[in-house]
């Protein structure tokens with residue numbers, strides 16, 4: 036679509052948050068909204084995007100930006116940190132788990148100065164985003180996303196669920212709602228056998244609105260900042276540089292990596308890091324790019340005696356939320372059952388399943404930096420996986436729970452050997468070493484434009500960039516401390532709330 040020179044609001048990034056905001060804001064027919072997206076339109080994305088079991092193949096396509104972290108852990112290997120590129124963003128390439136974090140995991144947001152963002156404050160926005168077919172109390176019944184557990188879960192995953200209950204874990208009713216602990220089938224963003232991304236649910240139904248302009252293959256290069264105010268965006272499309280002006284606001288929805296990168300390239304960030312990257316400092320804001328964190332995951336791969344039925348859904352249909360220590364106020368571990376042996380360079384398995392274990396309230400923190408003002412230069416990403424000992428301790432407790440589940444009678448008909456880490460890796464030192472060397476990303480990076488009131492907060496509780504007028508951030512980057520759920524449902528709620536804040 037052809038862009039006009041000025042708009043009321045410019046949204047930068049057409050992922051989960053950008054699609055929600057574009058749709059919600061243009062419900063007002065008087066508002067002129069521009070959505071810029073660096074990647075392609077939905078019709079130009081790979082066809083595998085729509086096929087739930089094919090999502091792991093998307094990492095090798097242009098629908099993924101292809102980021103890698105700097106070397107992590109004792110063996111110094113980098114970790115792939117995929118993120119979506121194209122309308123729908125990461126919601127178009129993700130694993131389709133749709134779950135709020137446990138309600139207790141949002142308490143720390145207030146401790147960090149984010150006022151009005153408790154679980155109860157977010158609840159109407161969680162509900163607004165969804166039509167939850169499970170009909171559990173507290174769930175939405177009229178939102179654009181249709182979510183439900185897998186209609187026909189894989190038999191090996193059902194056996195894992197039975198094994199978890201046999202080993203003493205609670206059978207939850209609705210593990211996606213944020214109120215329960217224990218194990219249950221989780222809600223998925225799959226409708227009639229196909230993925231439902233943020234573009235499918237929110238943006239495509241709004242595309243005909245006269246107030247909405249969407250420009251794809253448009254890479255936002257720099258914010259236009261003058262006298263402490265953001266007045267527009269410079270972007271690259273069709274081999275040319277364009278400028279779009281916003282009379283009201285620019286809202287960054289480019290995700291944890293993209294939003295922080297754009298602020299830094301525009302001279303908003305820690306002055307001592309910008310100068311070596313050859314960027315003129317416009318506003319010294321020390322928190323931009325700090326506080327990068329993610330859920331790391333450790334995979335316990337099991338061989339099976341019999342073939343596992345082919346996957347129909349997202350591979351990870353059932354999960355559990357549990358505590359690494361009974362005295363904790365809420366769950367801090369997730370165990371997910373996966374119907375394939377997750378590839379591991381140390382152990383190749385023809386048929387099997389995986390039990391993934393993640394610390395869901397990690398303490399480890401890292402950084403995002405830029406080395407150049409060139410928008411095509413990749414960022415330097417260091418999520419600092421397992422740099423905090425607390426995270427290693429938590430995951431060891433999760434591995435013990437996962438191994439007990441794997442030994443339960445309900446898995447007897449399937450059980451073969453644990454091939455990774457393997458039965459010989461048992462004491463805490465050996466397991467800790469395995470964890471630090473063989474973690475993967477759960478692909479939930481957050482926190483680089485954290486909301487709050489401290490010196491390192493980037494946005495205030497209304498998502499306004501501190502010290503710059505006319506500029507907000509509204510995506511996963513504003514999450515000050517990662518909640519104990521896969522992050523997409525929380526980003527939908529943040530964007531729904533941002534739409535209310537912008538409409539005021």
Ligand SMILES: Cc1cc2nc3c(=O)[nH]c(=O)nc-3n(C[C@H](O)[C@H](O)[C@H](O)COP(=O)(O)OP(=O)(O)OC[C@H]3O[C@@H](n4cnc5c(N)ncnc54)[C@H](O)[C@@H]3O)c2cc1C
Nearest residue numbers: 048050051052073124125130131132255290293511521523
């Ligand atoms: C492989 C994978 C699996 C995942 N699995 C799950 C899961 O099962 N469940 C779950 O809850 N979460 C999952 N997540 C995480 C979840 O999808 C994200 O937390 C969420 O989508 C983030 O939304 P966002 O709006 O912040 O960013 P995104 O959805 O990533 O959107 C950012 C958009 O901005 C665009 N952009 C970036 N820079 C620029 C620029 N300079 N100019 C223009 N556009 C730009 C990007 O192309 C992208 O479209 C997964 C993520 C990945 C990558």
